[in-house]
Amino acid sequence: MNGIFLSVAVQATRPPGFGLQAGLPAIRRGSLFLLLALVPLFAASAPPARLTGRVLKADTDAPVAHAQVRVEGPTLVGRENSQIIQKLKADGRYQVDVPPGAYDVWVTAPDFEEVKSHVEVKAGDAVERRFELRALQRSPYRVETLKLPQQMIGEISGVAFTPRGSLVVTNRRGDVWVRRFSDGTWRRFATGLYEGFGVVAPDEAEIIVVQRPEVTRLRDTDGDGVADVYETVADDWGITGSYHEFSYGLAQDRAGNVYASSGLCSFGRGVELPWVRGPLQTAQYLPWTGPGPVPDGHRSVAAYQGWAFQITPAGKWMPYASGFRQPLGVGISPDDELFISDCPGAWIPTSTLTHVEKDAFYGHPDGLKWHPELKDKKLTLAELAALRRPPSIYLPRGLMGTSPGQPVWDRSAGKFGPFGGQVFLGDVSPVLMRVDLEKVAGAWQGAAFPFLRGQGLRLGGMHNAFGPDGALYIAQTVRGWMSTEGNEGLQRVVWNGETPVEIQTLRLAERGFTLRFTTPMATVAGEAVRYQVKRFQYNYHPQDGSLRVNQVDVPVTAARLARDGLTLALDLLEVQPSYVYEIVVNREVQSRAGQPLLNTTAYYTLNRLQNGETKPGSTQLVAKAAEPLRPGDPARGGEVYRLNCMVCHQADGKGSPQAGTPDYTQAGGPLTRSDAELLATITNGKLPTPPAVLPMPPWGNVLPPQAIRDVLAYLRQTYQPSPAR
């Protein structure tokens, strides 16, 4: 743990009153029903434990500005990333109410070391903790917020630089603004577009944008700095007018081809009929047979939704690859290859970064409805799994964000530090990720690292671009997904020239991995015990995302640090393909100058071994069997209910006509059904019964089976009507 923890006081009595001031939960795309269920959660509940205290600058009583307390724990499952985030006011005080349980409390603030503390609380506890943060001395990266013209709506949805260095941004209100390289002044280059969501700028007078209905070339032909030509380059895919139906991009290869993509339509909220451009196909390619409602409402209802496109310099539009869900990050590598990031949901188990090859299929089957050869094949799940190309990189949720943005490669020739040629991606959460790709047996795979978390980084980092100054510019917008709250605009990450203490590269080796550090490390880095390695997989399935499966510890059998202190060979008991490897480096591993690693965790997506093998062989490592389910615990279930269910089902269990929830207390009501029926309903969800419009979410996607048993036990104990006399 970094920073200083000064005092802990645990009071035995329940604190008076509740009304937690926790911030809104981070909401993943497409999870509106979760949003509705979660936002007012604590306002109406009485959580039985309270965490309070202050966040101060080390060795002072001065509060830390813009600090944030993040509480994570398994009892918060059902919230995004199982966490509560509270942004602190100027006095540095925090107050978070939580159910009983064990939590990690992270405290972060711009320009301060993050602090993590573990706390376990029982019902009624009031835990006071004072956190002292030390100024962040060792991070050589600084996040700066750019001042934008007052008339620019800060929903910055795309960023690029012209070859001469002018900064170009799009915003979701339909403007394109240019900050001229020559004098630094901003000018509105174009306006009236329909949700621009990406840009490339081949020239000062020619800018290409993707807006919802088309890819458009904007040209300034009279030299007044304002576009007068809005040329439709391509508009060949379908759109419906659904609120959640984005066209993403852009990237341009050396031949001048432009790449864009189309996200699936959030069909769960309906579309505006009959106004659909192109054919409409609402049936799923692989019909969901239940149980319960379709887990993820994103569907390819209009032509080529869920596809990547290529547009040639002559303006010819071609479907390029399929199988995407929300492929919002489109990038071209220095090798002129297309990479796309995708957001988790059905068929996409977690965030991904994928090397995209022409005509390949990447997982989400619904777009196959438009595939010239496969549209009528009705491929089975097994056939889809065989057809699917795995992503080059899995970005495990948590440290690696929730919905990744555009991949960009550091081509700054050292201006951004020692990561030349590596990939950087923003995220809808305040995370900047770094990816070290390597080609193994002909295919790209590699390691992902958190790069910046917090440190003033805002939410909504959908698009990025390296500027001529070597800084990484991040376009940020979150409207529609979470509270904007100053989270929109344009930031840049600047390197101060000092070498960051990081794992520079993590590459596959015959017996494990080879790590290269950015700076010589002390000899303790050569001790195998300093490294914890796990491997895990994800399910490829129609459910909304996937938890880690088949996770096991992989013993580190040897660690050998080269004499220069820069290269480490890490041998594992087994190296198996088709797993994600999590490598966690102990904090004692430091540079020779005594500095710890800035980031200690890496994830290597091992799709194939060096010999090209992609299927795992026999193994000595077997995942622990899940603990057998216990009878439901109504006390634990009550906390789950308050956390997840009460907002719709009400504290008194009588339900709500607005939410369409039933009255549990009513004779003949839902609780007359069997445990098996009710467990199935909670697990799989339920479509709304008109006039209600909100579905019951499939809680099996987010709650462990034991928690569902617990909540049913609570319902029975608390609301079960007495038997009729």
Add this chain to the structure above:
Amino acid sequence: MADDASPAAFPAGLRAALEKTPGLACVDFTQLGTAQVALFYRGPGPRSAAAVRAVEEFLRSRSGLVVLGATAEAWRAVPGFVPQILGAVPGGPFAGGAAMSVINLYPHPIFAGVNRFETTQPMAAFGQLADDAQMIMEGTAGEDTTPLGWVRRGAAGRLCHLVPAESAVLQDPAYQRIVVNAVRWAAGRPIPDARPAVQRTFMPDAYPGSIALTFPNGPGVCIDPVRGGINTIWDGDFVDLRPRWITKQGAPARIFGEVFYTEKAPQPLRLGSPSADSKFRFRGYVLRDGVPEFHYEIDGRDVYETITAQADGQGIVRTFRVGPGARTLWMNFEPQTGAEVTTRGLERDGAVGSFAASAGGQFVIEIRRKTGGAIR
């Protein structure tokens, strides 16, 4: 235009800017009844009973009204103003007096010639905007937004309320231009340099990605690049895109004004015959002095269309420029109850018109609202 107060009370710089504007003449408050537009700084303030009656009479006179920074106190003598005319409820300082991080000028002729307007002045908050009020300027501070300017067009004439009214703002030439434009707009006069607004969005009764083309004095036109025609024409100079922006569930943009022309049939322009299965492609547009010329391809034949407004805002002129091509170009017309459709350069035969010149050329379609014609 009537000055509402003594010269000393009215911001001098602004008055000077108004007085040197060609076509505007300021008159004394006692001559209010002769003015086309009244410009109030805050409001009339305490006045004699006769003066209040004069104000009330003016407000009933279907004349134009521009108010800068209205306050309830300044309109206390005219109790009907705030609830009936202003179209919003004053709510004290906005965001605790914080400076705006964003000032959003929505496309409207009042902002003609204003490339940028910025201010750090605190603003007053207003709420409960009337349903017919068209918000044209919006401010943001932190997470909160507030209307900074809106217009209403009703039986009592035209109203424009602009919230910024601090002295420094009033000295800003950009803001003075906005005020002058507002006076012209309230008088129903042309605004110099005002250009049509072209906005691509999701319009009602149109394919997504349609274009709202609004002219400074009206009308508004919805051009549908999927159908390849005009879906709607309405009597108005504004379309509100905020329904598309404000929420994740974004509804179509909102049209202000009576609709007097609609089309729905697929693809009015065809090549070879009126019912030929011609491929229509929208290829974008070019802005010339702010006026768009749209480019279509029908089976590869180039067709360009420029739409201009008739001077009174009650109709449009569609001028088509047709590239060379062997097959006859056909235009299908739909019956209209709210508008007259006339053509020049087309061989008109009932519901179809043909253009046979293989060398290309030009034809014109005029659409004019029938007197009182309105579909909805």
